[in-house]
Amino acid sequence: MKTTKQKALKRFMPYLMAYPSYFITAMVLGVVAGGTSVFMTWQIGRGIDRLIGAGQVDFAGLRLVLFQFASVVLLTVLSQLLIQRLGNRVAYLSAAALRKEAFQKLNKLPLRYYDQTAHGDIVSRFTNDMDNISVAVSAVFNQVFSGLAIVGIALVVMLNMSLVLTAVVLFATPVIFLVSWWVAKSSQQDFVSQQAIVGDISGFVTEMVGNQKIVKAFHHEAANQTAFEALNQELYVRGQRAQFSSSLTNPMSRFVDHLAYVAVGFVGALLVLQGSQLVTVGMISSFTIYASQFTKPFIELSGITTQIQTALAGLSRTFEIIDQPEERPDSPDAKTLTAVRGAVTFANVAFSYDPQQPLIRDFSFSAKPGETVAIVGKTGAGKSTLVNLLMRFYEVDAGVITIDDHDINYLTRDSLRQSFGMVLQDTWLFDSTLRDNLTYGKPDATEDEIWAALKKTYMSEYVLRLPAGLDTIIGEQGLKISDGQRQLLTIARTMIARPAMLILDEATSSVDTLTERNIQAAFLEMMAGRTSFVIAHRLATIQAADHILVMEAGAIVEQGTHQELLALDGYYKRLYQAQFEQ
Numbered sequence: 411m412k413t414t415k416q417k418a419l420k421r422f423m424p425y426l427m428a429y430p431s432y433f434i435t436a437m438v439l440g441v442v443a444g445g446t447s448v449f450m451t452w453q454i455g456r457g458i459d460r461l462i463g464a465g466q467v468d469f470a471g472l473r474l475v476l477f478q479f480a481s482v483v484l485l486t487v488l489s490q491l492l493i494q495r496l497g498n499r500v501a502y503l504s505a506a507a508l509r510k511e512a513f514q515k516l517n518k519l520p521l522r523y524y525d526q527t528a529h530g531d532i533v534s535r536f537t538n539d540m541d542n543i544s545v546a547v548s549a550v551f552n553q554v555f556s557g558l559a560i561v562g563i564a565l566v567v568m569l570n571m572s573l574v575l576t577a578v579v580l581f582a583t584p585v586i587f588l589v590s591w592w593v594a595k596s597s598q599q600d601f602v603s604q605q606a607i608v609g610d611i612s613g614f615v616t617e618m619v620g621n622q623k624i625v626k627a628f629h630h631e632a633a634n635q636t637a638f639e640a641l642n643q644e645l646y647v648r649g650q651r652a653q654f655s656s657s658l659t660n661p662m663s664r665f666v667d668h669l670a671y672v673a674v675g676f677v678g679a680l681l682v683l684q685g686s687q688l689v690t691v692g693m694i695s696s697f698t699i700y701a702s703q704f705t706k707p708f709i710e711l712s713g714i715t716t717q718i719q720t721a722l723a724g725l726s727r728t729f730e731i732i733d734q735p736e737e738r739p740d741s742p743d744a745k746t747l748t749a750v751r752g753a754v755t756f757a758n759v760a761f762s763y764d765p766q767q768p769l770i771r772d773f774s775f776s777a778k779p780g781e782t783v784a785i786v787g788k789t790g791a792g793k794s795t796l797v798n799l800l801m802r803f804y805e806v807d808a809g810v811i812t813i814d815d816h817d818i819n820y821l822t823r824d825s826l827r828q829s830f831g832m833v834l835q836d837t838w839l840f841d842s843t844l845r846d847n848l849t850y851g852k853p854d855a856t857e858d859e860i861w862a863a864l865k866k867t868y869m870s871e872y873v874l875r876l877p878a879g880l881d882t883i884i885g886e887q888g889l890k891i892s893d894g895q896r897q898l899l900t901i902a903r904t905m906i907a908r909p910a911m912l913i914l915d916e917a918t919s920s921v922d923t924l925t926e927r928n929i930q931a932a933f934l935e936m937m938a939g940r941t942s943f944v945i946a947h948r949l950a951t952i953q954a955a956d957h958i959l960v961m962e963a964g965a966i967v968e969q970g971t972h973q974e975l976l977a978l979d980g981y982y983k984r985l986y987q988a989q990f991e992q
Contacts, residue, residue: 418725425504426547436496436555443489444559446482448567451699453479490556497551505544509536512731520737521803522763530613535731538608539724546721549714557707564704571693571700574681578673579701583708604652605723607645614641652719674701738805740822747825750910751814752779752941754800759809761799761964769795770964773809777957782942784952786985787961793945795964797913800943801827831909835916837896841885844873847899848880851907863905866935867898905936912942958982 427433453475513536568576618634678694759773770792777783785793798804799811802823811818818826831851839847848863849855860880864870872895876882882889891899904912914933934954946952953972960968960975960982968980975982 418722418729421729422504422508422543422725425507426500428507429500429503432496432500436493436551439489439493439496440555440557441559443486443493443556444561444563446486446489447556447560447703448563448700450479450482450486451564451696451703453482490552493555494552497548500551501544501548504547505540508543508728509540512536512728515732515734515736518736519734521798523734528610528613530611530616531609532731533616534605534609534612535724535727538612539605539727542605542717542720542724543728546714546717549717553707553710553714557710560703561707564700568697568700568704571697572678572681575674575678575697575701578677579670579704581670583705604645604648605720605727607641607648609727611638611641611645614638652716670701670705674698737823741820744820744822745816745825747813747816747821747829750829752781752911753777753812753814754911754941755810755812756796757810757812759799759811760807761795761804762807763804768964770799773965775959775966775969777941777943779941780939781956782937782944782954784944784946784955784958785961786946786952786958786982791961792964793961794915797832797915797943797945800913801830801832829910830913831904831907831911832913833897833901833904833915837893837900839884839896839899841883843878843881843883844876844899845880847884848903848906850903851909855906859906860902863902866905867902869895869898869902901933910940912937912940913945914942915945 516532565576568579614637618638674697675694678697682694754777756773756775759770760768761770762768773796785796787793795804799806800818802818805819813821813826813829845860848860852859861870864873873879873882876889884891944952944955952958955972958968958970958972958975959966960980962981968975968978968982970978976986
């Protein structure tokens with residue numbers, strides 16, 4: 411889903427125009443800065459004309475000119491400083507508003523988007539791209555108001571001074587415009603490609619940094635270095651091409667501008683030599699500076715072409731996120747799931763991640779309230795997919811899933827998901843205190859509830875030994891804890907939340923066998939009276955389940971209790987023997 415630079419710029423304008431007072435103030439200051447800049451040039455011409463000849467200097471008049479010149483310089487500097495401060499504020503406020511909207515959109519996107527998009531690339535859009543946007547907006551803002559005022563005032567003054575010399579200057583202006591337009595058009599795609607590869611590199615580095623143990627364990631450093639160098643070389647090629655093409659704008663514009671200086675000097679000198687009373691030496695000096703001032707805003711804008719092009723590419727990439735289709739909204743008559751009993755039914759459910767590769771076909775199953783349902787099978791059999799469908803992370807292609815006889819398509823997602831507590835194989839604890847992490851699902855949990863859960867997961871003694879106890883900071887910037895401890899804390903977090911139903915997806919995969927046995931009692935207590943879905947490869951954790959589903963290729967091939975499945979002498983028995991009877 412691509413967004414052109416013109417559309418991206420048009421869509422970004424409301425973010426900029428959200429601060430009209432800043433724009434009005436900047437416009438007034440721009441007129442002041444432009445007017446004083448032009449007045450300074452006029453003063454230079456007046457000062458030169460006071461130097462009539464050897465021994466004929468009008469010192470009284472020159473002193474007045476110099477005093478006025480110094481006053482105007484001070485006023486110009488102050489007005490430009492204020493414009494710069496306003497520009498920085500508008501730049502970062504508008505970028506912050508865009509970043510906020512983009513992040514809000516992330517919360518509304520379906521899980522499919524995150525599964526299919528490199529996380530590092532998403533992060534790059536919120537960091538590199540947003541920074542580029544702010545820098546470009548600040549640079550343009552700092553120049554546009556005073557620049558427009560200078561152009562307008564300088565044009566009026568030049569027309570009053572000499573129509574002939576003004577025509578020479580005006581001839582060069584459209585040439586500068588054409589040069590800037592041609593370079594911008596030819597280099598824009600290069601900047602889009604450059605930002606895309608920056609996102610790829612960000613994703614690659616994020617992935618490798620987060621998995622350095624695996625990289626080192628498999629001696630993959632050299633291969634990773636090779637892969638990174640390939641990406642880095644591609645960025646070098648694309649970036650060099652983009653920078654080179656955009657860098658042509660400024661020198662080419664200055665070349666045209668300097669030709670205009672030469673033409674102004676030549677034509678002015680010719681008029682003076684011909685005895686024209688309309689042109690003086692001081693006027694030619696002033697006019698040369700006016701010509702420079704008139705074209706300076708265009709030259710300066712061409713000088714930040716690289717920043718503008720990079721920002722436009724960043725805007726396009728940011729709006730790609732905002733334009734992503736959101737998770738299907740709740741139906742208008744969606745109900746809130748309350749007083750959950752836990753009767754769950756899959757009726758003729760079909761689903762596939764890829765339409766060309768069906769995964770689950772005509773799947774039917776019912777779980778009674780309070781039952782523990784274990785799901786086993788090979789990797790890729792569809793075990794975790796059932797959980798994704800039950801939580802409506804993905805929508806079914808056909809069939810119906812009901813909870814307490816309510817079609818989940820007609821339940822609000824919030825109430826549906828709040829009815830489940832999840833403990834996943836991939837643990838997630840954010841950078842904050844232990845207390846904040848443990849009460850994530852129940853912010854108003856009491857101290858007794860927290861410590862009761864820690865005792866049941868055999869983490870209370872460990873937390874008591876910490877200097878700050880529950881207020882200890884964990885995460886990248888805090889205390890480092892093992893994978894097993896992280897998993898025990900996520901189990902405690904779910905216990906504190908006390909959800910109506912449970913989903914345990916390899917919930918003890920990072921825990922040693924002895925600890926796993928010790929917390930089984932805690933698990934059984936937490937699962938008592940709650941419909942629970944347990945996905946596990948370790949059969950020891952599911953032998954006590956009320957119902958065991960054996961899945962293969964998205965279908966149930968066997969089902970029953972542990973003893974019933976052993977009696978079938980099928981896949982489940984072979985799996986059991988492989989683990990316990992070797």
